Amino acid sequence: MTNPYELAVQAADELRVRSGVDSYDVAVVLGSGWREGSSALGEPISEVPSASLRGFVAPTVEGHSGTIYTVRVGGRVVALVSGRVHLYEGNTAAQVAHPVRTVIAAGARTVILTNAAGGLNPDLAPGSVVAISDHLNLTATSPLEGVAPPAPFNSRFVDLSNLYSTRLRSLVRGIDPAITEGIYAGFRGPHYETPAEIAMVGRLGATLVGMSTVLEAIAARHMDAEVLALSLVTNFAAGVTETPLNHLEVLEAGQAAANSLGDLLSRVVRAL
Secondary structure: OOOHHHHHHHHHHHHHHHHOOOOOOEEEEEOOOOHHHHHHHOOOOEEEEHHHOOOOOOOOOOOOOOEEEEEEEOOEEEEEEEOOOOHHHOOOHHHHHHHHHHHHHOOOOEEEEEEEEEEOOOOOOOOOEEEEEEEEEOOOOOOOOOOOOOOOOOOOOOOOOOOEOHHHHHHHHHHOOOOEEEEEEEOOOOOOOOHHHHHHHHHOOOOEEEOOOHHHHHHHHHOOOEEEEEEEEEEEOEOOEOOOOOHHHHHHHHHHOHHHHHHHHHHHHHHO
């Protein structure tokens, strides 16, 4: 079985060749609802199908295209990872983390993770953006389990105290003071959570809930990348209101907020 860290380095070399870029500065992982606004970052200078790179698996979720776009923003070379994969698609934690590991191995020292999330705060309307300040990993797995990272990678026992960069969260608040912060509870999915589960994580301090991000964030921090995570609240979590949950509203909320999300991403990348 190929070592996941060595596999990421091999995939990064392939990405450099196919994109024509020697090194990336920033990586942006586009979650559900965020892809529509990413055009605000500019026209891609290259498009690489992610499944053509070593170790990548094709996404199966609507709204995830499976492409790594390269754009230049404010003098920085940005990898837009469109095609996140999830545990609930039958993937391992290493496969979920592989795209993030690859773009970091290709040079990106800042990683911006975006997602669609359910909100626990009834005062925070769908369409709001929240900066993640911490998380609860309820996936029962880690991208660091299994084979020990080889040199020169860090020890698998990585400190997550400042996983979601205080500096980058402060930068975001300076760009848009209306953006609040919250704690993200990451479940495996694919089913939505029960009202009892939402009540449980609420008591544990969560204000957001979703099915992604936490494993990618851990993998990025392990590779010494600075991490910023932004959630688009697309719906209220189960039990907050009586409205049934469905994936269509996630995509619709992203389309409705596309212009503002794209503008935010552009301003954040230019301010790095």
